[in-house]
Amino acid sequence: MKNILIPTDFSDNAWDALLYAIRLYDTVPAHFYILHTYQAGTSRTSNRMSKYRDTHLHRVLKDESEKGLKKIQRYLDENLLNDDHKYQTISQAGDLVFQIKQVVANYNIDIIVMGTTGATGAKEIFMGSNxxxxxxxxxxxxxxxxxxxxxxxxxxxxxxxxxxxKKFSSIELDCLLELQTIHDSKINLLYVKEYYGLNENQLYNLIEIKALFKDNPATFLETELKDKVAKTIINYCEKNEVDLVCLVNSEKKFLKKLMEENVIKKMSFHSAIPLLIIPI
Incomplete structure (x- = not known):
């Protein structure tokens, strides 16, 4: 059973992300956890009235959260029938990232799917930052x-x-390998050429990575760096009808010499294509 977490703020974008996840794993037994978090401001003063306002606000937010999740649950149960799929809603007070960490650990989550609206306008910046x-x-x-x-x-x-x-193992790329198997996808390994070609270590890693996709061999592609790495990747993918972009979010970030560019963040904000980030 695949355990999938979908954070929601009840926006259209969050709803679209949920439907995308359901379609993505349509043929796979999966348990979808839909999480909504809320935070009531805490007054700095400690008088009786301020405590009453905080308690009242918390109750209001809790009720709104539970009502919104019940609406989602009802729709899924009535309209998206799949014997292999289960849906469960979770309402939690607190910081979004902290609560996601708790759910990931408590429910053995395999992947998080969430919407991102990009970096245009106050709401979009907030959603993108999340x-x-x-x-x-x-x-x-x-x-x-x-x-x-x-x-x-x-x-x-x-x-x-x-x-x-880096040399990757099948365990580290398990999510990508699984998606390839489910959808019989073609994998394109894209290398952004900065100055020189591949060195001996990179050539060895290329052979090893290709071997991981033995059932449906990966194709190696090179593209010249133009302007910034993130922009180069986005432009290349848009011109070549790519359906999903995969990046590795390692401690060394992506492309060591260009750490200051923060490729992951820029891709998350500006990519018009779903983006899979694998933590290694």
Missing amino acids: AVSVINHIELCPVLTVPKDYEFTELKNIMFATDLK
Whole structure:
């Protein structure tokens, strides 16, 4: 059973991310956990009236959270019938990232799928920041972000952008390998060429990575660095009909010489294609 976590703020974008996840794992036995978190402000003063206001606000937010989740649960149970799928809602007070960490640990979550609206406007910056915060602080499972207004497309082409400086194991790339198997996807290994070609270590890692996709061999592609890494990847994927982009969020970040660019953050904000971030 696949355990999938969907954080929601009851927005259309969060709803689209939920539907995307359901379609993505349509043929797989899966348990979907829909999480909504809320936070009531705490007054600095400790008089009786301020405590009453805090308690009242907490109750209001709790009721709204539970009502919103019941609405989602009812729709899923009535309209998205799949004997292999189960849906469960969770309402929690507290910080989003902290509560996600708790749910990931308590329910053995395999992947988090959440919407991100991009970096245009106050609400969008807030939503985008949430996605980036989750990516940067969740270390136990992959995070899949779904851009605003994106409709599910069968994963025919998956782009795995890598600098080939690390040797990956099948366990580390389990999520990507599984998606490839489910959708019979073509994997394209994209290397952004900065100055020189591949060195001996990178060539060895390339052979090893290709071997992981033995049932459906991966294709190696090179592209010249133009402007910034994130922009280069996004432009390449949009021109080549890529359905999903995969990046590894390691301690060394992506492309060591370009750490200051913060590729993960820029991709999360600006990619018009679903983005799978694998923590290693």
